[in-house]
Each structure stands twice: as structure tokens, then as C-alpha cells.
Amino acid sequence: METKKIKCDKTKENxxxxxxxxxxxxxxxxxxxxxxxxxxxxxQTKEISSAYLNxxxxxxxxxxxxxxxxxxERAAKAILHFTKGYNETLQEVVKDAIFDENTDExxxxxxxxxxxxCEHHLVPFMGKVSVGYLPNKKVLGLSKIARIVExxxxxxxxxxxxxxxxxxxxxxxxxPRGVAVIVEATHMCMVMRGVEKFNSKTVSSSMxxxxxxxxxxxxxxxHLVKSN
Amino acid sequence: MNSFKLVDKLSRLSMKPESxxxxxxxxxxxxxxxxxxxxxxxxxxxxxxxxxxxLNILTLIxxxxxxxxxxxxxxRAAQALLHFTKGYQENISExxxxAIFCEDVDDxxxxxxxxxxxxCEHHMVPFFGKVSIGYLPNKKVIGLSKLARLVExxxxxxxxxxxxxxxxxxxxxxxxxxxxVGVVIDATHMCMVMRGVEKLNSKTITSAMLxxxxxxxxxxxxxLSLIKN
Numbered sequence: 422m423e424t425k426k427i428k429c430d431k432t433k434e435n436x437x438x439x440x441x442x443x444x445x446x447x448x449x450x451x452x453x454x455x456x457x458x459x460x461x462x463x464x465q466t467k468e469i470s471s472a473y474l475n476x477x478x479x480x481x482x483x484x485x486x487x488x489x490x491x492x493x494e495r496a497a498k499a500i501l502h503f504t505k506g507y508n509e510t511l512q513e514v515v516k517d518a519i520f521d522e523n524t525d526e527x528x529x530x531x532x533x534x535x536x537x538x539c540e541h542h543l544v545p546f547m548g549k550v551s552v553g554y555l556p557n558k559k560v561l562g563l564s565k566i567a568r569i570v571e572x573x574x575x576x577x578x579x580x581x582x583x584x585x586x587x588x589x590x591x592x593x594x595x596x597p598r599g600v601a602v603i604v605e606a607t608h609m610c611m612v613m614r615g616v617e618k619f620n621s622k623t624v625s626s627s628m629x630x631x632x633x634x635x636x637x638x639x640x641x642x643x644h645l646v647k648s649n
Numbered sequence: 650m651n652s653f654k655l656v657d658k659l660s661r662l663s664m665k666p667e668s669x670x671x672x673x674x675x676x677x678x679x680x681x682x683x684x685x686x687x688x689x690x691x692x693x694x695x696x697x698x699x700x701x702x703x704l705n706i707l708t709l710i711x712x713x714x715x716x717x718x719x720x721x722x723x724x725r726a727a728q729a730l731l732h733f734t735k736g737y738q739e740n741i742s743e744x745x746x747x748a749i750f751c752e753d754v755d756d757x758x759x760x761x762x763x764x765x766x767x768x769c770e771h772h773m774v775p776f777f778g779k780v781s782i783g784y785l786p787n788k789k790v791i792g793l794s795k796l797a798r799l800v801e802x803x804x805x806x807x808x809x810x811x812x813x814x815x816x817x818x819x820x821x822x823x824x825x826x827x828x829x830v831g832v833v834i835d836a837t838h839m840c841m842v843m844r845g846v847e848k849l850n851s852k853t854i855t856s857a858m859l860x861x862x863x864x865x866x867x868x869x870x871x872x873l874s875l876i877k878n
Contacts, residue, residue: 443701443704443705444697444700444701444704444723445701449704449705449708465709468705468709469705469706469709469710471705472702472703472705472706472709473702473706473773475698475699475701475702476699476702476703476730476773477773477807479695479698479699479702480695480699480730480731480734480737480807481734481737482734482737482807488770488771488807488809489770489807491771492770492771492772492773492807495771495772495773496772496773496774499772499773499774499840499844500706500710501710502843502844503843503844504710504711504712507710507711507712508711534849536839536842536843540718540719540722541718541721541722541725542722542725542726542729543703543706543722543725543726543729544726544729544775545774545775545839545843547842547843577707577710577712577718577719577722579718609766609775610729612766612777613729613732613733613766613775613777614729614732614733619764
């Protein structure tokens with residue numbers, strides 16, 4: 422399959438519109454999440470529905486039967502929901518929920534449920550995220566930590582990158598003495614297909630600052646995450 | 650769906666009816682098409698077609714399909730979806746493959762906690778869980794793994810949990826004509842967990858009771874207590 426491409430800066434995780442044509446040589450419709458108006462959003466949903474309609478017909482189903490009649494549209498809205506993170510920025514999510522506090526002890530928000538889409542197979546992976554940080558005179562509204570997890574997970578992702586992005590985000594907004602993020606997830610792409618190992622879990626972590634340099638700090642974090 | 654309506658739908662999908670495999674009753678319940686893609690289209694063409702749709706979807710959601718992580722995603726996603734819907738290509742006789750044995754046994758046989766992965770036909774998002782099957786043999790028993798294979802066949806399709814449960818029960822009824830069949834499915838629906846109401850602990854339980862499992866409360870009770878954890 423040949424695709425016509427413009428040279429892409431691969432360091433950018435979300436640069437839009439570089440691929441111009443699809444596998445059949447038809448022009449691809451490009452939408453940039455941030456610039457979508459109401460009209461565009463409707464068009465975007467309609468175009469994605471069209472793609473799903475084609476998929477349903479291709480697998481041999483009857484798209485006109487009652488159960489499938491509105492499926493293209495529902496599936497389109499579902500995937501837009503699963504990728505709504507692209508339309509959000511750190512500034513919007515955090516707003517002004519950063520407070521001056523004279524505390525320097527570990528703050529841990531653990532077992533935040535996370536649902537994401539594997540970017541390799543477009544199949545869900547889900548699990549828990551635990552985030553800890555050592556404040557440097559500033560603390561973050563606790564629910565914002567969960568919102569940051571939401572923002573980065575509602576995208577096409579790779580678990581390793583997701584973990585790093587969450588850690589980077591906290592580093593950026595709080596400049597704390599250390600950040601630690603652990604993600605433990607089950608990947609449907611490994612469970613429903615391929616190797617089909619349904620008990621397997623993938624654990625990834627990202628340690629910054631004192632969590633990286635001081636083993637005792639790191640140990641305390643792991644201990645607190647593990648404990649019930 | 651009667652055969653005339655089926656033929657009509659097929660012609661609209663540009664499929665020749667005579668090129669279809671034989672569809673038996675157990676495979677073809679009301680409102681579900683179990684047709685295979687036209688034999689004139691190779692698997693590769695179907696795959697490419699689906700991949701193209703996924704490529705469009707990637708661009709439409711605002712991603713860049715030419716970046717390294719997404720370069721081969723359309724094809725991988727197409728292969729994944731075809732795997733999740735491979736049940737359409739299968740039928741009862743192929744699956745059971747003659748693993749039916751005459752045995753003078755009439756006590757309940759249960760295979761429980763068979764893991765099941767399916768795709769919700771309303772949102773095309775996975776739902777998964779466990780299937781427990783029980784039956785009362787009528788001089789015939791079925792190879793145990795075939796029960797799991799029947800679950801596979803019906804779950805690897807666009808489904809709703811209610812229909813999946815009934816299809817499995819009917820298939821066993823058709824294959825070995827037992828005195829009764831009971832099927833219970835306990836599943837989590839990602840369409841309820843990842844979107845919409847977002848209730849992550851909720852589970853959906855459905856059951857299908859046929860023959861003595863339906864008529865005799867004691868049999869049903871025995872089955873339900875044996876499959877409980």
C-alpha cells in the first residue's frame with residue numbers, strides 16, 4: 422500500500438494533517454481537535470460514521486439490521502470520547518488549582534482508574550495509575566491529578582509514553598522535588614487476540630527527582646502504593 | 650428472517666447466494682446475519698478495505714497517521730477486528746467436528762468460567778466475562794472443549810449479551826439434543842465503563858434455560874449453585 426506523505430516531524434506526538442491521501446489515493450479529511458467548531462464537529466462525526474459503516478459491511482455484517490442501524494454513529498461518538506484528550510491542554514485541566522503550602526511530605530493519589538486505547542491496534546487497555554510527588558512549597562488540587570491522567574489516557578497511547586507524560590505534566594506545573602508514576606494495566610490487544618494471555622498485566626513507571634536519586638524515597642512510594 | 654428476505658439483503662450487498670456456505674438453524678437466528686464475505690473478495694481485499702477506513706478514522710480524530718507509532722496501525726487494527734469477528738466464518742458442524750459420544754450418563758455436566766470476549770454491536774467496543782454452561786445429557790455427551798469453542802464462535806461477532814447467551818444454548822440443544830441446557834454469562838461492558846454512564850464495577854448477567862433447566866426449578870437451582878464461586 423502506497424501512501425503519499427509529507428515529511429513529518431516524528432518528535433511531535435500529535436502533528437496533524439501531514440498525510441494527504443488514503444490507500445486508495447483519495448484525499449484524507451483532516452481535523453485539528455482544537456479548531457473544531459460545532460459544524461465541523463458534526464461533519465467529523467459524520468465522516469467517522471461513514472468509515473465505521475464501511476467496516477461493518479466489510480466484515481460481512483448487515484448494516485441495515487435493527488441492531489446495527491445506528492452503530493456507525495454510536496461508534497463514531499464512542500471513539501471521539503475515547504480520544505477527547507487531544508482537545509485538552511494542561512492549562513485548561515489544572516486551571517488555578519495550585520496552592521502554596523508549607524509541606525514537603527509525600528502526597529500520593531493511588532488507584533486512579535484509567536482507560537486508554539492502544540495506538541497499535543485501536544483496542545482498549547485499562548488499569549490503575551498511582552501518582553506521588555514531593556511538594557516544593559506548592560500542592561495541586563487532588564482531583565486535578567486524576568484529570569491529568571484522564572487527559573493523557575483519552576488518546577491513542579502506548580503505556581510507557583502515557584506514564585512519562587503524566588510525570589512530565591506534574592513536573593512542569595509544580596516543579597516538585599520528585600515525581601513518581603506507576604501504571605498497571607491490562608491490554609485487550611494481548612488478551613483478546615495475539616498471545617491471548619488474560620491474566621497478564623503490564624506495569625510501567627516513571628521516577629523523577631528524588632524518587633529517582635533516593636532509593637528510600639522510591640521504596641516508600643512503592644510500599645504505600647502496594648498497601649491496602 | 651425468511652430465505653427470501655435473506656436473498657434480497659445479500660443481493661444488495663452484491664453477494665451471490667449460491668456462493669454462501671450452508672446456514673443451519675442454529676447458526677441463523679432472527680435478526681442476525683451469519684453470512685460470510687463474498688468469496689470473490691479475497692481476505693486481503695477485505696483487510697485493505699477495513700484498513701483504509703481505519704486510516705480515515707485516525708486522521709479524522711486529529712492524529713497523524715504517518716508518525717512512527719501509527720504507521721502500521723490501520724492494517725493491525727483491521728487484522729484485530731477480523732480476529733474479533735472471525736465467528737462469522739464458522740458454523741456448528743465445523744466446530745463440533747463429530748466430537749459427540751454415546752454415553753450412558755444422565756447427570757448434569759457443567760463447564761464453568763469459560764472466558765469470553767466479544768464486541769458490543771451498538772458501539773463496537775469490547776465486552777468480556779465468563780460463560781458457564783450446564784446440560785443434562787440424553788445418551789449423548791459433547792467433547793468438553795467444544796463447549797468452549799461454541800462460546801468462541803458466537804462471541805467472536807458483533808453481539809449483544811442477551812443474544813449471545815441464547816445462541817450458545819440453542820447451539821448445544823441442536824448439537825446433542827440434551828434433556829436441558831443452562832447458560833449463564835457474567836460480563837463487563839466497556840461501553841458502560843469507558844463511556845456513557847462510566848460505572849466501572851457494574852456487571853451484566855444473562856441466562857438462557859432450556860428443557861429441564863427451564864421446567865424444573867430444582868435442576869435450575871442445582872446448576873446455579875454449582876456455578877457460583
